[in-house]
Amino acid sequence: MPNKHGSLGFALISALVLVGLSACDSDPIPTVTTPVIDSATAAVVNGEAIYIRDVELEAVAQGLIEAGSDFGPSDPDFPQILEQLIDQRLLAQEAIRRGLHERPETARRLAAGRERLLGNILVEDLVATEVTEEAIDRMYEEQVKLQQLDDQVRVRRISVETEAEARAILAELTDGRDFAEAALEHSTDIRTRLEGGDMGWVAPNDLPDPYPAVIGNTVTGTVSEVFESGLGWTILKIDERRTTPPKTKEEMRPEIITFMTFTQISDILRELRFSAEILQDAEAATSADDATSETPTDTND
Numbered sequence: 115m116p117n118k119h120g121s122l123g124f125a126l127i128s129a130l131v132l133v134g135l136s137a138c139d140s141d142p143i144p145t146v147t148t149p150v151i152d153s154a155t156a157a158v159v160n161g162e163a164i165y166i167r168d169v170e171l172e173a174v175a176q177g178l179i180e181a182g183s184d185f186g187p188s189d190p191d192f193p194q195i196l197e198q199l200i201d202q203r204l205l206a207q208e209a210i211r212r213g214l215h216e217r218p219e220t221a222r223r224l225a226a227g228r229e230r231l232l233g234n235i236l237v238e239d240l241v242a243t244e245v246t247e248e249a250i251d252r253m254y255e256e257q258v259k260l261q262q263l264d265d266q267v268r269v270r271r272i273s274v275e276t277e278a279e280a281r282a283i284l285a286e287l288t289d290g291r292d293f294a295e296a297a298l299e300h301s302t303d304i305r306t307r308l309e310g311g312d313m314g315w316v317a318p319n320d321l322p323d324p325y326p327a328v329i330g331n332t333v334t335g336t337v338s339e340v341f342e343s344g345l346g347w348t349i350l351k352i353d354e355r356r357t358t359p360p361k362t363k364e365e366m367r368p369e370i371i372t373f374m375t376f377t378q379i380s381d382i383l384r385e386l387r388f389s390a391e392i393l394q395d396a397e398a399a400t401s402a403d404d405a406t407s408e409t410p411t412d413t414n415d
Contacts (some may be wrong), residue, residue: 258330259362268353270311273345280340280347330360
């Protein structure tokens, strides 16, 4: 997952710098004009481009949007993030002008920052390739079953042969048609049809997949999405619950993504540590001294 603290920390530093400048001068600080140079460029600062993609990645790092979300100049948060990146670029350019980048400690800090950035990029790649919608769905199904161990739900069902029929009925229900009336007219489930689709009180986990996940993801008093079951294409209505309902998939989604991301990081770190040679304390110091003593020197033939 992206590291928010570094970006937020810089934003706070920038804010303090601007406050300090305004305290020294009563004139307002002029707003930096940031015309879009081309479709990919958000601004050019002393000849150096800041790209729209850079602004998007910063918005992700600050937790304003999720990775992969649409984000561009029309977004209300875009100008503020762009201004922060302009300030960041100006400060970096000034540091270089003063020769601060040539100091040995600066080189070490830049190397550490590069390592953190590469680590974040690896995490982003793991999320993009491993934390897929299919994986999130599987995790949600597992979690919702655990949350519904003692759950009892009053459920109604309409089952028909085709998806097209089910979606047409769902449209009627969305427009306000009574569920029991629609079940009596359309449902092919003989056991529940004459009861307005009423299945009675059921334990979700006693039903076959995907019933537990669909029930967990449907708010009490509402109708589910169309899904395929052993009876064909089905729609459910959750009338009542006797226990606390589980979280919906959207409510649980951030927790699932966080858990899966840290699981992926832990797995890859375990593999890397197993295959790496890691020396610490005295061993590391000895190894560093050996490496220095083995540096070749020029000799004359």
